[in-house]
Amino acid sequence: MGIVAYARKHAAFLAFSAVAMCAPLFIGNKYYLSILAFTATRLMVALGLNLLMGQAGQVSLGHAAFVAIGAYGSAVMTTRWSVNPWLAMLVAALLAAGVAAILGVPTLKLRGHYLAMATLGFGEIVFILLVQLKGLTLGTDGISGIPSLTIGSLDFGRPRAYHWLAWGVALLMLRMSLNLVDSRVGRSLRALDRAEIAALSLGVNTSFRKVQVFVVSAVFASVAGSFYVHYIHYISPDSFSVTFSVVLVTTVVLGGLGNVWGAVWGSIFMLFLPEYLKRFNQDYTNLVFGLMLIVVMIFLPGGLVGLRHVPARLRRRFTPPDALPAEDT
Amino acid sequence: MPIMRVEDVSKNFGGLDALKRVSFTLYEGQVKALIGPNGAGKTTLFNLISGVDRPTAGHIYFRDHDLGTLRRHEAAGLGIGRTFQHSKVFDDMTVLDNVKVGRYQRGRAGIFSSFFSLRRHRNEERQVRETAFEALKRVGLEAQAGELAGNLPMGDRHLLEIARSLATEPTVLLLDEPAAGLNNDETDRLADLVRQIRDNGVTILLVEHDMGFVMDISDEVVVLDYGKKIAEGPPLMIQNDEEVIRAYLGDDLA
Numbered sequence: 052m053g054i055v056a057y058a059r060k061h062a063a064f065l066a067f068s069a070v071a072m073c074a075p076l077f078i079g080n081k082y083y084l085s086i087l088a089f090t091a092t093r094l095m096v097a098l099g100l101n102l103l104m105g106q107a108g109q110v111s112l113g114h115a116a117f118v119a120i121g122a123y124g125s126a127v128m129t130t131r132w133s134v135n136p137w138l139a140m141l142v143a144a145l146l147a148a149g150v151a152a153i154l155g156v157p158t159l160k161l162r163g164h165y166l167a168m169a170t171l172g173f174g175e176i177v178f179i180l181l182v183q184l185k186g187l188t189l190g191t192d193g194i195s196g197i198p199s200l201t202i203g204s205l206d207f208g209r210p211r212a213y214h215w216l217a218w219g220v221a222l223l224m225l226r227m228s229l230n231l232v233d234s235r236v237g238r239s240l241r242a243l244d245r246a247e248i249a250a251l252s253l254g255v256n257t258s259f260r261k262v263q264v265f266v267v268s269a270v271f272a273s274v275a276g277s278f279y280v281h282y283i284h285y286i287s288p289d290s291f292s293v294t295f296s297v298v299l300v301t302t303v304v305l306g307g308l309g310n311v312w313g314a315v316w317g318s319i320f321m322l323f324l325p326e327y328l329k330r331f332n333q334d335y336t337n338l339v340f341g342l343m344l345i346v347v348m349i350f351l352p353g354g355l356v357g358l359r360h361v362p363a364r365l366r367r368r369f370t371p372p373d374a375l376p377a378e379d380t
Numbered sequence: 381m382p383i384m385r386v387e388d389v390s391k392n393f394g395g396l397d398a399l400k401r402v403s404f405t406l407y408e409g410q411v412k413a414l415i416g417p418n419g420a421g422k423t424t425l426f427n428l429i430s431g432v433d434r435p436t437a438g439h440i441y442f443r444d445h446d447l448g449t450l451r452r453h454e455a456a457g458l459g460i461g462r463t464f465q466h467s468k469v470f471d472d473m474t475v476l477d478n479v480k481v482g483r484y485q486r487g488r489a490g491i492f493s494s495f496f497s498l499r500r501h502r503n504e505e506r507q508v509r510e511t512a513f514e515a516l517k518r519v520g521l522e523a524q525a526g527e528l529a530g531n532l533p534m535g536d537r538h539l540l541e542i543a544r545s546l547a548t549e550p551t552v553l554l555l556d557e558p559a560a561g562l563n564n565d566e567t568d569r570l571a572d573l574v575r576q577i578r579d580n581g582v583t584i585l586l587v588e589h590d591m592g593f594v595m596d597i598s599d600e601v602v603v604l605d606y607g608k609k610i611a612e613g614p615p616l617m618i619q620n621d622e623e624v625i626r627a628y629l630g631d632d633l634a
């Protein structure tokens with residue numbers, strides 16, 4: 052593909068990447084940079100969850116646990132065993148993949164929401180282990196002194212450098228997810244969700260594909276967790292309660308499940324809205340998220356990405372029928 | 381040449397015998413019809429042949445393969461395609477994407493080449509697109525390629541299922557009530573399409589209630605009633621078979 056053809060095909064992705072990567076040039080405030088950094092790691096998790104829920108129609112209520120595997124994996128290995136951070140990130144991701152496979156193989160063979168149940172329990176178990184395995188995790192005290200990521204003399208501890216690294220990875224994952232949706236594997240995921248028996252009759256190994264996308268979503272979450280701890284340098288179990296899993300599901304549902312971009316808008320929305328609400332009262336945040344979720348479920352089943360269809364729908368609703376163009380009636 | 385042998389197949393659903401020791405042979409290149417009143421077990425038999433369910437007893441041999449030993453997605457790889465009585469199109473995917481799923485088992489692209497859109501993946505995608513479009517042309521749905529499958533009228537959905545199945549390049553095609561809901565013109569066109577598919581070397585087993593259609597295109601007919609085979613033979617013979625007439629009249633009076 053030529054450069055021009057590529058640019059035209061991926062215009063939205065390129066425009067969004069340009070905005071994301073140029074943001075630190077115009078934002079000096081460290082606090083705002085940190086919100087953008089958290090948006091990048093949230094996006095990594097949301098993309099995997101969007102593929103799992105939106106494409107394959109499977110629900111995970113324990114994704115916080117996979118973020119925890121990445122976060123604690125990196126924290127423990129780097130601070131206590133002096134493992135190279137990049138190697139630690141890789142090992143943690145492999146661990147997350149293995150655990151996801153063990154959870155997914157028995158539950159995804161069955162019809163129904165067994166994965167949701169299993170992941171809910173799994174999330175609870177991981178949270179308890181983080182608190183109780185004090186020898187490894189230091190319990191509720193948490194682990195501090197987690198080093199920054201470096202490549203040679205490049206130190207990703209500085210906010211701008213970290214921004215470029217984390218957003219670079221998040222954008223890569225976004226590109227990968229967009230590619231997947233428009234591929235043999237992506238189509239098979241939608242097919243198995245919409246009509247499993249038809250997908251089977253066309254040769255799709257549906258249980259394998261379901262486990263595979265679940266494993267991918269676990270790896271994305273783990274990598275996000277690793278990036279997160281190398282940025283804030285401290286981790287404790289509080290961050291990984293079941294509430295966080297629900298927040299993650301909220302992120303992708305609010306953004307919209309039918310489209311990978313839903314993960315992007317959901318992540319931006321969920322990290323910037325609280326900043327806005329803080330001006331009034333901290334307690335409003337959860338209330339507003341809850342209300343938003345209900346409003347979106349009822350009025351905007353396509354999520355925030357579905358908003359782009361709203362002007363057309365409103366125009367149609369408020370146009371007298373005889374003024375409609377022929378093909379619309 | 382026999383291509384598929386159904387041997388003493390029974391299927392039991394918790395006390396209900398949906399199929400009772402059914403046997404018949406499907407020969408290469410023929411159009412065979414499977415008829416019988418509602419609830420006779422026709423769709424159940426299709427589920428067994430297409431591998432999504434297994435017989436309680438008996439065997440179905442496709443060439444040398446015992447279909448009862450396959451995993452649920454493996455029949456397609458052997459060359460068995462099917463359509464569904466109750467529409468199973470992928471509603472929120474485009475018509476073309478529906479047919480592209482039919483190319484799944486002929487494709488190679490795994491998760492990595494899909495993620496990174498590698499060159500071999502892009503080449504494969506181009507071929508998938510072309511072949512899928514060809515399959516749409518064969519059933520006459522190419523003008524609707526970009527529409528959402530869920531927006532198609534009932535008759536077109538069945539054509540889409542046929543195109544999707546043709547995209548797998550089947551050697552045997554199972555059609556479950558393809559003429560349901562079609563008007564006379566559409567039924568005639570469907571008969572032409574079925575003959576065309578047969579002429580391209582595909583063996584066809586079809587379930588249909590439209591007797592004109594069945595008698596018109598089939599070489600042989602198998603009649604099921606309450607899970608039992610009550611007759612088998614050429615259409616003319618079946619039309620005059622007393623037991624068949626009784627089964628159908630009984631059904632009408634009930």
Ligand SMILES: Nc1ncnc2c1ncn2[C@@H]1O[C@H](COP(=O)(O)OP(=O)(O)O)[C@@H](O)[C@H]1O
Pocket residue numbers: 393396398416417418419420421422423424425
């Ligand atoms: N999955 C199932 N579980 C229980 N009973 C079933 C199932 N599938 C079919 N049956 C029963 O088996 C019988 C045959 O059904 P079916 O094969 O759909 O008939 P046909 O396609 O000839 O109308 C019916 O009595 C039906 O209710």
Ligand SMILES: [Mg+2]
Pocket residue numbers: 422423424465
């Ligand atoms: Mg039926």
